[in-house]
Amino acid sequence: MSTVGQVINCKAAIAWSAKAPLSIETIQVAPPKANEVRIKILYTAVCHTDAYTLDGHDPEGLFPVVLGHEGAGIVESIGEGVTGFAIGDHVVPLYVPQCKSCEYCLNPKTNLCQKIRITQGNGFLPDGTSRFSKDGKQLFHFMGCSTFSEYTVVADISLCKVNPVASLEKVSLLGCGISTGYGAVLNTCKVEAGSTVAVWGLGAVGLAVIMGAKAAGAKQIVGIDLLETKFESAKFFGATECVNPKSVKLAEGQSFQSWLVENFNGGFDYTFECIGNVHTMRQALEAAHKGWGVSCIIGVAGAGQEIATRPFQLVTGRTWKGTAFGGWKSVDSVPKLVEDYLNKKLLIDEFITHRYHIDDINTAFDVLHKGESLRSVLSFEK
Ligand SMILES: NC(=O)C1=CN([C@@H]2O[C@H](COP(=O)(O)OP(=O)(O)OC[C@H]3O[C@@H](n4cnc5c(N)ncnc54)[C@H](OP(=O)(O)O)[C@@H]3O)[C@@H](O)[C@H]2O)C=CC1
Ligand SMILES: N[C@@H](CCC(=O)N[C@@H](CSC=O)C(=O)NCC(=O)O)C(=O)O
Ligand SMILES: [Zn+2]
Numbered sequence: 267m268s269t270v271g272q273v274i275n276c277k278a279a280i281a282w283s284a285k286a287p288l289s290i291e292t293i294q295v296a297p298p299k300a301n302e303v304r305i306k307i308l309y310t311a312v313c314h315t316d317a318y319t320l321d322g323h324d325p326e327g328l329f330p331v332v333l334g335h336e337g338a339g340i341v342e343s344i345g346e347g348v349t350g351f352a353i354g355d356h357v358v359p360l361y362v363p364q365c366k367s368c369e370y371c372l373n374p375k376t377n378l379c380q381k382i383r384i385t386q387g388n389g390f391l392p393d394g395t396s397r398f399s400k401d402g403k404q405l406f407h408f409m410g411c412s413t414f415s416e417y418t419v420v421a422d423i424s425l426c427k428v429n430p431v432a433s434l435e436k437v438s439l440l441g442c443g444i445s446t447g448y449g450a451v452l453n454t455c456k457v458e459a460g461s462t463v464a465v466w467g468l469g470a471v472g473l474a475v476i477m478g479a480k481a482a483g484a485k486q487i488v489g490i491d492l493l494e495t496k497f498e499s500a501k502f503f504g505a506t507e508c509v510n511p512k513s514v515k516l517a518e519g520q521s522f523q524s525w526l527v528e529n530f531n532g533g534f535d536y537t538f539e540c541i542g543n544v545h546t547m548r549q550a551l552e553a554a555h556k557g558w559g560v561s562c563i564i565g566v567a568g569a570g571q572e573i574a575t576r577p578f579q580l581v582t583g584r585t586w587k588g589t590a591f592g593g594w595k596s597v598d599s600v601p602k603l604v605e606d607y608l609n610k611k612l613l614i615d616e617f618i619t620h621r622y623h624i625d626d627i628n629t630a631f632d633v634l635h636k637g638e639s640l641r642s643v644l645s646f647e648k
């Protein structure tokens with residue numbers, strides 16, 4: 267029985283309010299309007315940013331909402347005017363879209379397409395409305411993706427078609443964390459062979475940075491985390507050594523970053539913060555090498571959180587920058603990352619540490635907060 271043009275009743279994890287567990291319920295998903303695509307989501311992962319918004323730290327956080335932004339699925343139907351997709355295509359939703367016509371898409375210096383950023387930040391699709399409801403009550407979209415629903419609707423510029431040979435379970439992780447960390451190295455920082463690199467936070471994003479640094483030919487890759495249980499996986503992905511800031515012997519009044527400068531040849535060519543903590547962001551900046559060191563912020567910090575350092579740190583040659591989705595022009599790049607995965611240039615399988623049915627999504631958030639997981643992947647099929 268075709269669902270094209272029909273409202274679909276399906277399972278979704280609803281966030282009714284901040285800090286509350288997600289509620290598994292049947293919602294209504296309306297057909298796609300012009301330049302929209304409705305997708306049957308087969309797999310979705312949980313990223314720390316989902317937790318960031320669910321925990322109430324996101325100034326753009328709106329409730330009730332269908333969260334989720336790291337997923338993959340199959341096209342169920344397309345709206346009027348959609349040309350690049352057909353029913354049955356394997357696709358990955360993209361929270362950084364690529365319209366290829368806005369000022370940002372036309373500028374090679376950024377991937378931050380702004381075509382639909384305002385409506386996306388307001389929890390809507392580009393026409394300013396939602397396709398989600400629960401018995402007549404509107405539910406907001408999230409990051410233009412909302413993958414915590416069996417069916418979702420996205421703008422056609424927020425979607426890419428991928429090789430159907432690749433496992434949708436695996437390529438779901440290219441919707442955020444792996445692409446971000448890997449791209450931060452290759453695109454945002456353009457790390458050169460022989461560089462020295464330090465990475466704060468050994469979660470999925472941090473490990474993807476390590477994977478990228480190894481691919482770039484870095485000669486030293488130092489993983490930094492408070493949880494030494496993360497060190498083994500960091501070394502698997504390419505860390506040459508790992509440091510627990512709580513375990514080093516600091517001189518009276520000495521900072522961790524000055525200890526790093528003292529013990530790692532004056533600091534690192536590149537540092538990456540993959541936590542979302544403004545204090546570790548300062549550590550990472552000040553551990554970058556005088557004269558040329560570059561520090562890249564990947565971690566997300568909420569409203570009111572501000573970074574600080576002495577201007578002297580920048581005056582003496584350090585650069586502070588950041589990345590969204592690893593600087594990838596999304597529609598063009600994610601299909602290529604899928605090919606890299608199929609050609610074994612990129613690891614994905616090893617990031618998946620937990621698998622759950624969508625009914626157990628709250629457990630996936632628990633293991634993330636406990637630091638026990640890299641990526642939990644959820645499926646809707648029993
Ligand atoms: N800019 C972008 O485009 C993107 C940004 N992000 C952001 O990147 C960050 C990482 O995401 P993700 O990898 O999914 O998150 P994870 O929670 O999986 O990883 C964060 C890691 O940092 C560790 N950590 C926490 N506090 C400290 C500390 N003070 N010093 C050292 N290590 C610490 C955590 O340990 P523990 O588990 O014990 O807390 C965990 O190992 C998040 O802020 C997320 O929002 C994610 C994707 C894209
Ligand atoms: N609404 C949040 C935005 C936080 C943020 O920086 N998001 C990242 C992606 S994090 C994915 O896991 C991003 O790409 N931002 C670009 C953008 O246009 O938002 C807040 O306001 O804190
Ligand atoms: Zn994410």
Ligand SMILES: [Zn+2]
Pocket residue numbers: 363364365366367368369370371378379380381
């Ligand atoms: Zn654009």
